[in-house]
Amino acid sequence: MEPPEIMRGSLTDQLKREARRLGFDLAGATAAVRPPGIHRFRRWLENGFAGDMHYMAERVESYEHPRHVLEGAKSIVVLATNYRSEEPMPPGPGQGAVSRYAWGGDYHDVIFSRLKRLADFHRQLTPEAKVRGVVDTAPLFERELAQLTGLGWIGKNTALITEKFGSWVFLAALLTSEELRYDEPVAAEHCGSCTACLDACPTGALLEPYRVDARKCVSYLTVELRELPPPELRTPIGQRFFGCDACQDACPFNRDTPSASADNLESFEPRLGMNPIDLAELFTMDEEALRQRFRRTPLWRAKRRGLLCNAAVVLGNHPHEAAMSALQEGLNDSDPMVREACEWTLKQAGE
Numbered sequence: 509m510e511p512p513e514i515m516r517g518s519l520t521d522q523l524k525r526e527a528r529r530l531g532f533d534l535a536g537a538t539a540a541v542r543p544p545g546i547h548r549f550r551r552w553l554e555n556g557f558a559g560d561m562h563y564m565a566e567r568v569e570s571y572e573h574p575r576h577v578l579e580g581a582k583s584i585v586v587l588a589t590n591y592r593s594e595e596p597m598p599p600g601p602g603q604g605a606v607s608r609y610a611w612g613g614d615y616h617d618v619i620f621s622r623l624k625r626l627a628d629f630h631r632q633l634t635p636e637a638k639v640r641g642v643v644d645t646a647p648l649f650e651r652e653l654a655q656l657t658g659l660g661w662i663g664k665n666t667a668l669i670t671e672k673f674g675s676w677v678f679l680a681a682l683l684t685s686e687e688l689r690y691d692e693p694v695a696a697e698h699c700g701s702c703t704a705c706l707d708a709c710p711t712g713a714l715l716e717p718y719r720v721d722a723r724k725c726v727s728y729l730t731v732e733l734r735e736l737p738p739p740e741l742r743t744p745i746g747q748r749f750f751g752c753d754a755c756q757d758a759c760p761f762n763r764d765t766p767s768a769s770a771d772n773l774e775s776f777e778p779r780l781g782m783n784p785i786d787l788a789e790l791f792t793m794d795e796e797a798l799r800q801r802f803r804r805t806p807l808w809r810a811k812r813r814g815l816l817c818n819a820a821v822v823l824g825n826h827p828h829e830a831a832m833s834a835l836q837e838g839l840n841d842s843d844p845m846v847r848e849a850c851e852w853t854l855k856q857a858g859e
Contacts (some may be wrong), residue, residue: 517689519633520585523682526629526676527587530622531676531771534588534670536657536691540574540581540683543649552719559723561732570647577648578683583690585682586654588668590768592676593777596757599747599784602828604819606785607727607751608676610806611778612673616802618775619643619680626682638685643678650679661697664717665755667704669698674762693847698761708758710744726752730818731810736849742821749785749818750807777806787819788831791838791850814842817849824853832857 512547518735524535543549549571558564591609609615618800623641630639642648651668654788655661660670667675668736673853699717706714713724726748729737737745748754756762790798795812802808807815823831835857838850 512657513539516687519686520688522633522804523626523688525544525632527585527622527626527682531589531769532622532626532680533588533590533673533722533769533772534659535585536654536659537583538625538653538656538690538693540578540584541656542573543571543652545649545652546572548573549649551612557721557723557847559728559732560734561728562723567647567689570589571649574648574683577642577646578638578685580638581640581660583658583684583686583688585652585684586650586657586659587619587623587680587682587687588654588659588670588673588677589615589680589772590673590677590766591615591772591776592765592767593773594783596753597783599749599826601620601826602786602788602823602831603747603784604749604822605747606749607753609678609776611782612776612805613779614804615678615776616643616645623680628723630682630684630686634686642683643680643682648681650681653681654679656693658692658832659725661694661699661757662718663697663705663712663759663761664703665759666711666718666720667756667759669759669761671761672765674765675756676765690748700846702760703791704758704760705755705845707844708754710746710748710752710754711741714755726754730814731806734814736817736852737821739852742852743825745821745825747784747822748828749822750810763783787823788828788834790816790819791831791834813843813845816843816846820846820849820853824856827853827857 520537527535553565573580620643625637627641651662654668660668663669669675712726713721730750798812833852836848841847
C-alpha cells in the first residue's frame with residue numbers, strides 16, 4: 509500500500525489535471541481552515557459597508573469555517589477561469605457599458621457544470637469521499653483561499669490578482685473530506701506603491717487599500733441595490749449600465765493578459781448587443797420580453813426594475829434625444845421606482 513503522502517499527492521495531481529481538462533485555467537489546493545480574514549470581514553459588516561446585502565451578516569457564522577459549507581471538509585481545491593475576451597467598446601449616445609463578466613451567459617451555469625463533473629470524477633477515485641463544488645454562492649472566502657493555494661494575491665481593490673491572467677478570472681472551489689497535498693501560499697502582495705485602482709474608482713468606494721465601501725461601489729449600485737442610487741452617486745456612475753470594471757481596467761497586472769481559451773471564449777464572449785448595450789429599447793419591453801432577453805445572464809439579477817432604473821440613470825448622465833420618448837413613456841410605468849428614475853432623467857435633460 510502506498511504511503512499516505514504519495515496517495516494524497518496522486519489524488520491532488522489527478523484532480524488538477526481533470527480540472528484543466530474540463531476548462532479551468534488554474535488549480536491549487538489548501539487545507540480547509542478558518543479564514544485568516546474573518547475578523548476584518550466582521551469589522552467590515554459592523555461598519556455597514558455591505559449595504560443592503562444582508563445575507564452576508566445573516567450568514568456570518570457560516571463564514572467562520574469551510575466545514576459549514578461541507579461537513580467534514582479537510583481540503584479545498586480552488587479553481588480559476590480566465591474570462592477575458594474582446595476589449596470593451598466605448599458606449600455611444602443612448603448606450604451603456606456592461607461589465608466584462610456579464611457579457612456572455614451566466615458564468616455560474618458554465619462553471620457549476622464543470623464543477624459537477626469534477627466532483628463526479630473525484631467520487632470515482634474515492635467513492636467514500638464527501639465532495640461539494642461552489643461558485644460564489646456559498647459562505648466561503650474564495651479570494652483568501654486562492655491566495656492560500658498560491659493562485660494569486662489580493663490587490664488593493666480587494667480582487668484576486670493572478671500572475672498570468674490578472675484579475676480577469678472567475679473563482680470556484682471544490683471542497684472535499686479527503687486530505688490533499690497542499691500548495692504554498694502567496695506570501696506577499698505585489699502591488700507595491702501603486703494606487704491606480706484607487707485613483708480610478710469613480711465614486712470613491714475604495715476608501716483605502718484593501719477596504720471598499722460597497723454602498724458607493726458602482727457594481728453594488730447597479731447590480732445589488734434594490735432602490736435608486738443616492739442622487740450624489742448617480743452622476744459618477746456615468747455610462748456604466750451594469751457593473752464596473754474601472755479599478756480592474758486601471759490595474760497594471762491586467763494589461764497584456766491573454767484571452768480566454770477557445771472553449772471559454774465560446775461561453776464568455778459578448779452576446780450581440782452587450783458591448784455596449786442600447787438603452788432606449790429596454791423601456792419598450794415588458795417583463796417577459798426582458799426576461800427572455802436577459803435570463804441566464806448575470807444581468808437578470810437586477811430584474812426589470814433594476815435594469816430600467818440603471819438605464820434611466822445612464823441616460824440622465826448622458827441625455828440622448830432619441831431616448832426621450834421612451835423615458836416619457838416610463839413616467840407611466842407600473843413600477844413607482846421606474847417612474848421616479850425617468851422623472852429624474854427627464855429633469856436632468858431639461859425636458
